[in-house]
Amino acid sequence: MLRVSNLEAVYQKMILALRGISLNVKEGQIVALLGSNGAGKSTTLKAISGLLAAEDGHITDGTIEFQGEIINNISPDQLVKKGIFLCMEGRRIFKDLTVEENLYAGAYTRKDRSSIKSDIEKIYEYFPKLKMLEHRKAGYLSGGEQQMLAIGRGLMAKPKLLLLDEPSLGIAPLLVKEIFENIKKINEEEGLTILVVEQNANIALSIAHYGYIIENGRVVMKGEASALLEDKNISEHYLGTGKDIKEGRSNRRRQRIVW
Amino acid sequence: MFFLQMLINGIVVGSIYGLVALGFVLIYRASGALNLANGEFVLFGPYVCLVIMTALNVPFLVAFIGTLLFSAFLGLVVERLVIRQLQNAPTISVIMATLGLSSLLAGAVHIIWGHTTRTFPPVFPQTPLNIGGIIITPVYLWSFIIVMILLVIFSIFFKYSKIGLAMRAVADDRQAALSMGMSVKFVLAMTWMIASMVAAIGGILLGNINGVSPTMSAIGLTVLPVVILGGLDSVMGAIIGGFLIGIIQNLAGGYLDPLVGGGLKDVVPFIVVLLILMLKPHGLFGSRGIERV
Ligand SMILES: Nc1ncnc2c1ncn2[C@@H]1O[C@H](COP(=O)(O)OP(=O)(O)O)[C@@H](O)[C@H]1O
Ligand SMILES: [Mg+2]
Numbered sequence: 001m002l003r004v005s006n007l008e009a010v011y012q013k014m015i016l017a018l019r020g021i022s023l024n025v026k027e028g029q030i031v032a033l034l035g036s037n038g039a040g041k042s043t044t045l046k047a048i049s050g051l052l053a054a055e056d057g058h059i060t061d062g063t064i065e066f067q068g069e070i071i072n073n074i075s076p077d078q079l080v081k082k083g084i085f086l087c088m089e090g091r092r093i094f095k096d097l098t099v100e101e102n103l104y105a106g107a108y109t110r111k112d113r114s115s116i117k118s119d120i121e122k123i124y125e126y127f128p129k130l131k132m133l134e135h136r137k138a139g140y141l142s143g144g145e146q147q148m149l150a151i152g153r154g155l156m157a158k159p160k161l162l163l164l165d166e167p168s169l170g171i172a173p174l175l176v177k178e179i180f181e182n183i184k185k186i187n188e189e190e191g192l193t194i195l196v197v198e199q200n201a202n203i204a205l206s207i208a209h210y211g212y213i214i215e216n217g218r219v220v221m222k223g224e225a226s227a228l229l230e231d232k233n234i235s236e237h238y239l240g241t242g243k244d245i246k247e248g249r250s251n252r253r254r255q256r257i258v259w
Numbered sequence: 260m261f262f263l264q265m266l267i268n269g270i271v272v273g274s275i276y277g278l279v280a281l282g283f284v285l286i287y288r289a290s291g292a293l294n295l296a297n298g299e300f301v302l303f304g305p306y307v308c309l310v311i312m313t314a315l316n317v318p319f320l321v322a323f324i325g326t327l328l329f330s331a332f333l334g335l336v337v338e339r340l341v342i343r344q345l346q347n348a349p350t351i352s353v354i355m356a357t358l359g360l361s362s363l364l365a366g367a368v369h370i371i372w373g374h375t376t377r378t379f380p381p382v383f384p385q386t387p388l389n390i391g392g393i394i395i396t397p398v399y400l401w402s403f404i405i406v407m408i409l410l411v412i413f414s415i416f417f418k419y420s421k422i423g424l425a426m427r428a429v430a431d432d433r434q435a436a437l438s439m440g441m442s443v444k445f446v447l448a449m450t451w452m453i454a455s456m457v458a459a460i461g462g463i464l465l466g467n468i469n470g471v472s473p474t475m476s477a478i479g480l481t482v483l484p485v486v487i488l489g490g491l492d493s494v495m496g497a498i499i500g501g502f503l504i505g506i507i508q509n510l511a512g513g514y515l516d517p518l519v520g521g522g523l524k525d526v527v528p529f530i531v532v533l534l535i536l537m538l539k540p541h542g543l544f545g546s547r548g549i550e551r552v
Binding site (some may be wrong): 051054055056060076077080081085086088090093094095096097101104105106108154157206236 | 369421424427428430431432433434436437438439440441442470552
């Protein structure tokens, strides 16, 4: 469904953020994109969703192919209409809008106005907490509730491919679990294809089918999620379960994972 | 009685300030820039309206609608030719550009219409109304009613329309709005069109009250204390700030000006703003947005 090949991207014409990333997302799958802070995860998602230009970034090489079409130079609103939706890092809900209005905002590009109301009810079934907060300004929600809203808002666009940028960021562990269970459920029930970026590799791989690990703008490892979870090397370096944390290298990586 | 008279004049003029300030606040919310050409937008409205009325010999209402179309077009042109070129420029450049624009527009008005004061042909009924001993000229009453109707229309527009939602979303978080597939360009164009239209309406109403002359662009300055008082990013604050400044101005003009020989009317609003900013640095209703920690 999505094929990224040798993607290179720069910010401000000089900061090289991606150095030839290649990855594949098959229809109906959850794919995890893992890596430490600054590895280029968010940049990859921004490139796919056309949002690099708004941050003075450009794709300098490589291609992004979505359902057989090269989408390198397509504007963000066109991409949302084609079915790619990015839930940005840090939730980025509209603070001064109510929960309900945020969900309407997600449906902005849709033409079928009549079914929006019933789709909002469906979001409330996935995230019952949001129903109770329906008329509250989103800025007053807790971090976890805001993340649920951000994902719900994404679903309102009826995307074919949902990109999630660190849904666990700054959220209490218990809620993280609930949110990832919901992501899994949405994937299974709606057949929605999901590319999820995480620093919390354990939880992401627990729901993913396939995973990529990137570092310094390059893919350094890839494989079935279950295989990545079992790999000793990976668990030591990326999953924060390594025993040997006295060793400097491992220690440094652990610190980065803690964020 | 004198007090009530001044109060009512203040409320009416204040409601017009609020309307003009609304346009100013919308632009600030959408792009973070101050529109220093707002006073000239106000100035263009009544002149264009007068020209349409006299040249084409059409009724006021027709001229009014024609002026709105012209103003929307003016706002759009400004956005396309000036603001959009500065999309990635620092905010201060945008503000300087609006300053340049204000001289340009003021110059255009001067060249085209000169600097004599003109008066609207009687548009509203002339006989004053006497309500419980208070004399209200119909033009005041009608201006107030028109502003109120417009404010209701705008609140419904912002609250319930799709474009209104997009405008609020862009003001809240521009990047996130882009990721929803909203067109920030479209929202900015809409914002400038609306700001230019409300300024023109304010100008036409003021022109009906006081006559039309280039000095009307001073409202561009008056609107500054209004929006600073209300909080630069608050639509509600702009409207309430408008009322407050209008009332303060008229009371100061009525009671203090005779004592010192005039001039306080224009100074007092700024003094009030200074005092309020000491207590509330973001204005009465302004915010840096909701921050959760
Ligand atoms: N808006 C930006 N302008 C300039 N450099 C940026 C910008 N965003 C990210 N970068 C740089 O690009 C690199 C990759 O960042 P990012 O994709 O955000 O990493 P990750 O999401 O994996 O933490 C980093 O070196 C970062 O400093
Ligand atoms: Mg990131």
